[in-house]
Amino acid sequence: MTAAEYVFGETIPAPGASIEVAPGILWLRMPLPFALDHINLWAIEDGEGWTLVDTGFGVQATWDLWDRHFAGSLKGRPVNNVVVTHYHPDHLGSAAWLVKRTGAAFWMTTGEFLSGHAAHDDTAGFDRTTGIEFFRINGLDTSRFPERMRTGNGYRRGVPEIPTSYRRMLDGDRIAIGAHHWQVITVFGHAPEHAALYCADLNILISGDQVLPRITTNVGVWGNQPESNPLALFLDSIGRFLPLPADALVLPSHDRVFRGLHGRIAELRAHHEERLGRLLAACASPVTAHEVLPVLFKRALDDHQLMFAMGEAIAHLHYLWHRGAVVRDVAPDGIRRFRAA
Ligand SMILES: [Zn+2]
Numbered sequence: 001m002t003a004a005e006y007v008f009g010e011t012i013p014a015p016g017a018s019i020e021v022a023p024g025i026l027w028l029r030m031p032l033p034f035a036l037d038h039i040n041l042w043a044i045e046d047g048e049g050w051t052l053v054d055t056g057f058g059v060q061a062t063w064d065l066w067d068r069h070f071a072g073s074l075k076g077r078p079v080n081n082v083v084v085t086h087y088h089p090d091h092l093g094s095a096a097w098l099v100k101r102t103g104a105a106f107w108m109t110t111g112e113f114l115s116g117h118a119a120h121d122d123t124a125g126f127d128r129t130t131g132i133e134f135f136r137i138n139g140l141d142t143s144r145f146p147e148r149m150r151t152g153n154g155y156r157r158g159v160p161e162i163p164t165s166y167r168r169m170l171d172g173d174r175i176a177i178g179a180h181h182w183q184v185i186t187v188f189g190h191a192p193e194h195a196a197l198y199c200a201d202l203n204i205l206i207s208g209d210q211v212l213p214r215i216t217t218n219v220g221v222w223g224n225q226p227e228s229n230p231l232a233l234f235l236d237s238i239g240r241f242l243p244l245p246a247d248a249l250v251l252p253s254h255d256r257v258f259r260g261l262h263g264r265i266a267e268l269r270a271h272h273e274e275r276l277g278r279l280l281a282a283c284a285s286p287v288t289a290h291e292v293l294p295v296l297f298k299r300a301l302d303d304h305q306l307m308f309a310m311g312e313a314i315a316h317l318h319y320l321w322h323r324g325a326v327v328r329d330v331a332p333d334g335i336r337r338f339r340a341a
Helices: 061-070 094-103 110-123 128-137 230-241 261-282 303-323
Strands: 019-022 025-031 037-044 049-053 078-084 105-108 176-178 178-187 194-199 204-208 251-253 326-328 338-340
Touching: 019 251, 025 061, 061 094, 078 094, 094 230, 105 110, 128 303, 178 230, 230 261, 230 303, 261 303, 303 326, 303 338
Parallel strands: 049 078, 078 105, 204 251
Antiparallel strands: 019 025, 025 037, 037 049, 176 178, 178 194, 194 204, 326 338
8 A cells, every 4th residue: 555656667776877856866776685675865966066865784885886876877076965864774874984985074963973873882772782671571582582683783784884073954954955955854753863855946855764655664662762652753753744745756765756745644644543453452461562563563574673573563552551542561570561551
């Protein structure tokens, strides 16, 4: 189900190539080593050079493709700015490489810049020990995880380095890129202070991960904010896109360029309401987040997907809990169970 109309049909940019989605705006694609196997990046003409939005996973395969783009799609012209929507590895991973390579200015929101550094440095509750303990109290038998998932730092696999200084983006800022201004719109629930960018002249929204045309954005509770309600933040803050024109061209980080923003937002809200309804029914007797996974996910989950599924299940339970629809009991061993109020 999707209200999204794919503006370019099935067409996607080939590796190392680009598609001009509007005058002076290029769509690039980089591979990812996950089930979600690609990310979309954007290059915006900026005077004699370019502003890049998002950077790709921080590995050699991405950098080799960037080298092809510099000579090809970007016509050998300089990169003035690197703008990163949020701290996740597919978006931030190659920023340090690009900034070093091109001398570009580097832009992020403060919430994302600091979260990236915390995840990279295993601090502020981003470490595995905190994460694993949080999944344990939500009913997951974490002893079955292989050693590499219980120790080490997975984030650095995709983000080997992060610039140590940045230019701050704030909600409402207007950033001049070439002939046009882009308005920063911050949105929440998927990441702490995710930046989206809207250009009124061109009627284009760079939506990052906040609104995707077909898959739903991951919204999870994690160990460093164990009582949080990110689904409420997500459902509320996607409403920040509703004042934009219904026919805005949306450039999402995954899948394809589309129109149908308002319909897609309505669909996402309905999708989560439907899942919340099913989940509430499953809370007729006390359940952990791990026990309700089959209510939300029909397919088999690999270990990587299991982490995101747990975060997502807890986010939905917390939404019901914060709303007062379910009660949370905490057992002496710390295990949290939720039951209908
Ligand atoms: Zn993301």
